[in-house]
Amino acid sequence: MNYINAGDRSGCLSFLSGITNLSLIQCDLSCFLAQQSLPPVNSLSLEFLTDVCIALEKLEMDKSCRGLVVTSSQPKVFSAGLDILDMYGKSPEHCAEFWKAVQEMWLKFYGSNMITIAAVNGSSPAGGCLLSMTCDYRIMADNPRYSIGLNETKLGIVAPFWFKDTMVNTVGHRATEMALQLGLLYSPAEALKIGLVDQLVHEDQVLTTATETMTKWLAIPDHARQLTKSMMRKPTIDKLAANREADVNNFVKFITKDSIQKSLGMYLEMLKRRKA
Numbered sequence: 001m002n003y004i005n006a007g008d009r010s011g012c013l014s015f016l017s018g019i020t021n022l023s024l025i026q027c028d029l030s031c032f033l034a035q036q037s038l039p040p041v042n043s044l045s046l047e048f049l050t051d052v053c054i055a056l057e058k059l060e061m062d063k064s065c066r067g068l069v070v071t072s073s074q075p076k077v078f079s080a081g082l083d084i085l086d087m088y089g090k091s092p093e094h095c096a097e098f099w100k101a102v103q104e105m106w107l108k109f110y111g112s113n114m115i116t117i118a119a120v121n122g123s124s125p126a127g128g129c130l131l132s133m134t135c136d137y138r139i140m141a142d143n144p145r146y147s148i149g150l151n152e153t154k155l156g157i158v159a160p161f162w163f164k165d166t167m168v169n170t171v172g173h174r175a176t177e178m179a180l181q182l183g184l185l186y187s188p189a190e191a192l193k194i195g196l197v198d199q200l201v202h203e204d205q206v207l208t209t210a211t212e213t214m215t216k217w218l219a220i221p222d223h224a225r226q227l228t229k230s231m232m233r234k235p236t237i238d239k240l241a242a243n244r245e246a247d248v249n250n251f252v253k254f255i256t257k258d259s260i261q262k263s264l265g266m267y268l269e270m271l272k273r274r275k276a
């Protein structure tokens, strides 16, 4: 396999492209985080989201690239979700830019023509769970210390309709209602039971299982698989595409409220205290 450093600004995005037309995005922010003093949990910051979108766009245009494995090189965390620091104490303009980037990431991943497999090698709360749900297949490390789910209500925030729609499309209406109202984070075994992930494997096997799975998916003719994927996902994608501006305005109005800012501040404090 060739190792191509494709990081535009941060040098944090890298791709492994191999003989099976398989590319791999490592959601690895360690280098970037070290430079920027951001926490090493693959939180989806504005800069990271922008880099990922550019990288994905390039892969999408490369017709020789038919599949993508999304994973993290952090040992215990797939992604901590959206970077709270991009939503806390920031101007409405910054929040709007940030939210546009979150929308863009979702639209690009959920609408990708490529086969996308999430190799969930650690915890994956909130936006991390969303990112994995945009993929066609999820393989998670079978370690009870890890969790996955949309826990927004626990932060005092509300998952927007397209987060909800993505989860409904993945696990169904009832499971989503329970998950969202209670802000549930599931253990790998629980996530498998409700269909939030498709397969559990030992943590050492996540990436190899992902590549084996990719080989099976690559055997399906692209045009038939792509049209089927589009038929399944287009209504959900169209709903956000037709309402992007309203969704941004809604987010900015909500996130800049004093009460919401206070909740986010308390949540950040709790994360820091938990460590101490």
Ligand SMILES: CCCCCC/C=C/CC(=O)SCCNC(=O)CCNC(=O)[C@H](O)C(C)(C)COP(=O)(O)OP(=O)(O)OC[C@H]1O[C@@H](n2cnc3c(N)ncnc32)[C@H](O)[C@@H]1OP(=O)(O)O
Binding pocket: 039, 040, 041, 043, 076, 077, 079, 080, 081, 082, 083, 084, 085, 123, 125, 126, 127, 128, 151, 152, 155, 157, 158, 159, 160, 250, 251, 254, 255, 268, 271, 272, 275
């Ligand atoms: C209409 C309005 C709609 C609004 C919708 C907005 C939707 C938001 C979705 C989101 O994604 S919000 C983010 C939710 N994420 C979380 O709740 C995850 C919180 N993090 C964790 O549970 C843990 O960090 C972890 C991922 C399980 C990893 O645990 P670990 O023990 O390995 O690391 P920590 O010590 O907890 O963390 C290290 C360091 O990182 C900071 N941090 C963690 N997560 C985030 C984050 N999402 N954003 C920013 N910073 C984060 C944490 O505070 C620590 O910081 P320091 O103490 O080292 O400064």
